[in-house]
Amino acid sequence: MSAPVLFSLSKDDPAGPALGKLIGADRGEIEVRRFPDGETYLRYGTEVKGRSVILFCTLDRPDEKILPLLFAAATARELGAMQVGLVAPYLAYMRQDRRFHDGEAVTSARFAKILSEQVDWLVTVDPHLHRRGSLGEIYGIPAVAVHAAPLISKWIARMVSKPLLIGPDQESEQWVASVAQAISAPHVILEKVRRGDREVEVSLPAIERWRDRTPVLVDDIVSTARTMIETVRHLKRVGLSQPVCIAVHGVFAGEAYRELLAAGAARVVSTNTIPHESNEIDVAPLLAEGVRTVTKPGLPA
């Protein structure tokens, strides 16, 4: 059987080629460009017939990326690919997983359905699973989520002395606790009240006793960074040292990254699930592990 062939739709994203090398995939050539009128042109430059195709496409800004991805998947199939898998280090549309108000689109389920109809399997990093236990409850295809927590623990152990981990909410407690435990650091959880998409208020109970520690704020997705910015300010007010901020997925909408630095973060760090200047932690080895798991014969759907 020939080696799989990996096509990177996330142009200029070094994680694609890095993953390809780790799993022994050939690097496929694909041309994806926009016509002046906004339509996509897509062309495979490498033969896919009879081969196992891996599409690499991280899904921040999903609305503008979905058509090129669907075109790529369908075309690979038309051209005779044996199977078409998707590695999306960041997976979008994980929040709206039910109708919170009458008439709302359940975009999470719908987005999953659209992808599931076009690819045979999916690998991603730490999807934002709110009320769901696993990706398999949403995606109708073999789907593997790999976890960045061990890499984050290692990075903190190497780079931060006497860390105090701070998690953004109750939902994240288990995750933050495991990152902290792996490096025998203490952790606390924010009390937070969200007011709309951009406004948030935070407080940290009895934080003063940790004055000798370096605060390390961790979150799975940092988008507007409102929570982190508020927390950085709160820590300053109560007299703790400048915190390190770590995101698994650094979405950083608009000016969020600059604002977070300006608010007083000592450092802002992310994994490379979304290419960004803050990337410090490489998830390619995790993705490779995910691809090996999902393509292992006999994996249950």
Add this chain to the structure above:
Amino acid sequence: MSAPVLFSLSKDDPAGPALGKLIGADRGEIEVRRFPDGETYLRYGTEVKGRSVILFCTLDRPDEKILPLLFAAATARELGAMQVGLVAPYLAYMRQDRRFHDGEAVTSARFAKILSEQVDWLVTVDPHLHRRGSLGEIYGIPAVAVHAAPLISKWIARMVSKPLLIGPDQESEQWVASVAQAISAPHVILEKVRRGDREVEVSLPAIERWRDRTPVLVDDIVSTARTMIETVRHLKRVGLSQPVCIAVHGVFAGEAYRELLAAGAARVVSTNTIPHESNEIDVAPLLAEGVRTVTKPGLPA
């Protein structure tokens, strides 16, 4: 049976409400917005259960519009809509209707398939049917194309004295001839050589004999406007008067509109299939006729 309900996804597009009035549809409320991270939020504010839903969404910039449209269609169905139709005054992805080179995505067929799976019928204005005879060859649902030619003829008859119609290529000859014939005006067809997406060379055989006429350039889609700009310059060189430029679909990529005016067009006019300051010709009555045709009981698929 209750009246159909029309939801406009093309916000601020006056053609949606105008169409609604003409066909006696109720105006539905729908909220469509982007989260800061680029994901779409969508919510129906008007009950759709048991009703005939019409989605109004013109499809210029299709890549960023497709997910909101698919979410709207699927959600209407989940909420119990009896049927979901789509009025897309401009229909994208009509060009790449076969593999011109190995490995290319046939985006025309794929886009049609994606839409056909989510809506029950489609109405559009003058789709760019290259080598295809009808929309039905591409779309697997009842699809009606209405034609702007009579409206364009009327506009020219009212606004331009002694017009000479100029069509961009052999493909358009039949269409241009019918516009010209309706107002007893002469017409000529450009000889044109396209060099890439943006470059084009034109010539007009024996154009000098039409010096007493007002040239009227007509095309179905004006995107980069390269052909029109070259033609305007050519007409100037051979001493004809400043032409009027008419597009059915004024896509006007980037600075195309300003450039066309700067090149010497006396006036640039379009129908309102895509909202633009050049809109002068209202297609709402055509769309109404299309909706009546497509929703007539017994229409063959």
